[in-house]
Amino acid sequence: MTEFAITAYTRDGQVLSFPCSRDESLLAAAQRQDIILPSQCRNGSCGACTAQVRTGTVAANAPATDDRPLSKAAARNVLLCQATPRSALIIDLPYDHTFVRFEPVPERLAEITALDVVAPGTYHLRLSLVRDAYGCAAEFEAGQYMEILVPGTTQWRAYSLMNITNWEGCLEFVIARRPEGLFGRYLETASLGDRLRVKGPLGVFTLQENGLHPRWFIGGHTGIAPLLSMLRRMADWGEGHPVRVYFAVHDEQDLFLMDTLEDLRQRLPALEVKTCVSAPATRGAHQGNVIDTLDADLATAPVPPDCYVCGSPRLVQGVMDRVTAHGVPRERVYFERFSV
Ligand code: FES
Numbered sequence: 001m002t003e004f005a006i007t008a009y010t011r012d013g014q015v016l017s018f019p020c021s022r023d024e025s026l027l028a029a030a031q032r033q034d035i036i037l038p039s040q041c042r043n044g045s046c047g048a049c050t051a052q053v054r055t056g057t058v059a060a061n062a063p064a065t066d067d068r069p070l071s072k073a074a075a076r077n078v079l080l081c082q083a084t085p086r087s088a089l090i091i092d093l094p095y096d097h098t099f100v101r102f103e104p105v106p107e108r109l110a111e112i113t114a115l116d117v118v119a120p121g122t123y124h125l126r127l128s129l130v131r132d133a134y135g136c137a138a139e140f141e142a143g144q145y146m147e148i149l150v151p152g153t154t155q156w157r158a159y160s161l162m163n164i165t166n167w168e169g170c171l172e173f174v175i176a177r178r179p180e181g182l183f184g185r186y187l188e189t190a191s192l193g194d195r196l197r198v199k200g201p202l203g204v205f206t207l208q209e210n211g212l213h214p215r216w217f218i219g220g221h222t223g224i225a226p227l228l229s230m231l232r233r234m235a236d237w238g239e240g241h242p243v244r245v246y247f248a249v250h251d252e253q254d255l256f257l258m259d260t261l262e263d264l265r266q267r268l269p270a271l272e273v274k275t276c277v278s279a280p281a282t283r284g285a286h287q288g289n290v291i292d293t294l295d296a297d298l299a300t301a302p303v304p305p306d307c308y309v310c311g312s313p314r315l316v317q318g319v320m321d322r323v324t325a326h327g328v329p330r331e332r333v334y335f336e337r338f339s340v
Contacts, residue, residue: 004085006030008037008051014097020085026051026058027080036101037093038204040145040158042081045313047337048203049080056089095204105147105199108132110171112194115187118256121177122222123187127196129169136169140201142233143226143308143336146171149197150182156199157183160226160310160336162257164233171198174222174256205310205336207233213306213332214242218290218319220311221249226336227310228260235267243268244297244305248276248290248315255286291318298326310336 003019006026010016020029027049030037040048058078078091093100114126129136140146142164147156163172177184207215207230215234217227224247234243249255255275265271276290287293298304304327309319316335324330 004056005088006085006091007089008091008093009054010093010095010097010100012096016093016100020089022059022084022086024084025081026078026083026085026089026091030080034102036103036105037080038095038099038202039081040203044079044082045337047079047313047316047335051078051080051094052076052092053078053083054090054092057086058083058089059086099204105202106134107197107199108134109195110169110198112190112192112196113170115190115192118174119254121184122254122256123173123175123177123184124257125173125175125187127171127173127198129171129198130195131169137165137167138169138171139165141165141206142229143206144201144203144229145205145226145336146173146198146200147202148183149199151186151194151196153182155182157181158202160203160205160222160229161201162225162228164229164236174225176222203336205308205334206230207308208306208332208334210306210332212241214244214301214303216244216246216294216305216307218246218294218307218309218311218315219248220290220315221254223309223311223315223336223338224257225310227308228257228264230308231264231268231271235264240270242270242305244272244274246274246276246287246290246293248278248311250277251279252277252284252286290315291322294319295322295326298323298328301326304328304332307333308335309333311338313337 001021003021006018006020008016018030018033040046109130110127113128116124118124145158145160147158159173219227261273275286276293277286278289307323316337
């Protein structure tokens, strides 16, 4: 079987090399060599495995029968979980070497210590790691996520952490119950003390050090969770960036954890919070559609901000289109999309 040589450069210039056949995804081929690159859904919907092809040709989808090479322009950005090679490749990875793992992601046990409904169909879940070979600390970068095994199934679900690294082993999440959602359904009957299997930390949606640029955080509903984690880290580290949060929901009743945002406003004097409620009947004191609100604010922003956005693919694309139209460089828009 023909195998192509794949050379991947991390953002900090480290080199990774692995072979890949024409009928396996680049992500799977790397993993076969114990190079575990950041990913999430593995079905092409979340964008967590996006990379750039510098030289060489890829096909868009994993099946071996798909021989159509992408156009030169389209081939620049690829999803590693979907792309298969048609030649040797040089790839640029949009994260540093520290985000690549060379051993299985740690799997641990954690106990439910708090479970509260904070908005209709939205839970605030707090877990405590059980002491094991890794100790009991919860170590992760602000903005990363964990996977949780849905009890009684073999299905893992990914949720962003909303707290920060800590010695006590505390993991906090906000989780929306979706109509067909397995984990949300489990939470309806979950009890304090239940033990869950968790895997992580995972993900590369983390704060970037670009000097003292303003940071604008845009979160759609539970997409606010990793942004709260980043804000908490900024508050703990005393970071002085001008910072703004856009918390976008459909109805006013969907706004949650406002006391947490208020607490952060006390700790980060440069923090401004904008709640964007899109349903006209419930807008009240809040802004309207988050994209229109951003549009107006960017028109008068003295310098283009670094933008961090987390939410549905539609929200992320809408924000990306609007902020780049206002001159924010694409490489300074950091995002995480919900899987669909
Ligand atoms: S892991 Fe490739 S798109 Fe989600």
